[in-house]
Amino acid sequence: CLACAAGKYSTTAGNAEETGCARCDAGKYSSTVGADNVNLCQDCAAGKYGPSEGNDDAADCIACVAGKYASTTGNDAEADCVKCAAGTYVASVGAVSIDACLPCGAGKFSSIRGSNQEANCVRCDAGKYSASSGATTEDTCSRCAAGKYSTVQGADSSAACVNCVAGTYADATASTTCALCVSGKYSTLEGAASMDTCVNCAAGKYSRVA
Numbered sequence: 001c002l003a004c005a006a007g008k009y010s011t012t013a014g015n016a017e018e019t020g021c022a023r024c025d026a027g028k029y030s031s032t033v034g035a036d037n038v039n040l041c042q043d044c045a046a047g048k049y050g051p052s053e054g055n056d057d058a059a060d061c062i063a064c065v066a067g068k069y070a071s072t073t074g075n076d077a078e079a080d081c082v083k084c085a086a087g088t089y090v091a092s093v094g095a096v097s098i099d100a101c102l103p104c105g106a107g108k109f110s111s112i113r114g115s116n117q118e119a120n121c122v123r124c125d126a127g128k129y130s131a132s133s134g135a136t137t138e139d140t141c142s143r144c145a146a147g148k149y150s151t152v153q154g155a156d157s158s159a160a161c162v163n164c165v166a167g168t169y170a171d172a173t174a175s176t177t178c179a180l181c182v183s184g185k186y187s188t189l190e191g192a193a194s195m196d197t198c199v200n201c202a203a204g205k206y207s208r209v210a
Contacts, residue, residue, distance in 0.1 A: 003034030007056030011036060023054035027076030031057055043074035047094035051077055063094035067116035071097050083114030087134040091117050103134030106156035111136055123154030127174035131157055143174035147193035151176055163191035171195060183209045 004010050004021035007030055012020065024030050024041035027050045032040045044050045044061035047070050055061065064070050064081035067090060072080065084090050084101035087110055092100070104110050104121035107130050112120050124130050124141035127150050132140050144150050144161035149170050152160045164170050164178035169192035171179075181187050181198035186207050189197050201207050 005056065006031050006033050006035075007054040009035035009038055009040055011038065025076070026050055026053050027074040029055035029058055029060050044076075045096075046071055046073050047096040049075035049077055049080050065116070066091050066093050066095075067114040069095035069097060069100050085136075086111050086113050086115075087136040089115035089118055089120055106131050106133050107154040109135035109137055109140055125174070126151050126153050126155075127176045129155035129158055129160050145193075146170055146173050146175070147191040149175040149178050166190050166192075167198075169193060169195055169197055180209050181207075183207060 002018070008021040008023050009030065010021045015021070022038075027044050028041040029044065029050060030041045035041075042058075045058070048061040048063050049070065050061045052060070062078075068081035068083050069090065070081045075081070082098075084098075088101035088103050089110065090100045090102065095101070102118075104118075107124050108121035109124070109130070110121045115121075122138070124138070127144050128141040129144070129150065130141045142158070144158075147170055148161040148163055150160045150162060166188050167181055167186060168178035169181070169187065170177075171194050179195070181195070184201055184207055185198040186201060187197045187199065
């Protein structure tokens with residue numbers, strides 16, 4: 001009498017043909033030769049899936065690709081692998097939990113579901129900042145106030161927004177530079193938000209912008 005091959009089992013006696021050996025279901029495998037119980041078909045582990053029947057080794061279970069995870073066992077289709085949410089990513093294959101999906105750091109955001117690399121987290125533009133991790137849209141990037149500027153991309157704090165020095169101003173939010181007072185005018189105010197802070201030089205004096 002011949003044993004049913006690994007990946008198959010038979011619970012009945014007196015089988016005359018190999019067709020009497022049933023295949024383990026998709027999502028399962030069995031390395032046991034001559035299995036006489038369906039329970040010997042084991043679930044593919046979490047983070048994996050087995051789309052075919054009759055798998056005879058755990059290696060036949062396919063790992064979820066990077067960017068996805070599967071927290072359940074016995075998965076039988078790639079669709080059982082869940083995409084990481086927008087604002088997160090996972091670079092490794094075979095992730096078994098949503099906790100494997102790491103948030104984009106402060107100063108960055110990502111609208112991509114199923115992101116498989118940190119590089120998909122986009123930095124806030126210069127002139128903006130965000131203290132939030134796991135951000136999903138550019139709207140989370142706050143604008144530096146008027147009178148301030150920032151040249152830093154991916155800034156994670158309002159501290160990146162620096163006051164315009166005396167003699168300059170920034171009348172718009174999210175500025176990356178400060179404008180000089182025009183010739184004949186000056187300002188002693190730091191963090192000026194309007195050209196109106198630039199006042200005329202007194203009689204007998206002058207100021208020339210380089």
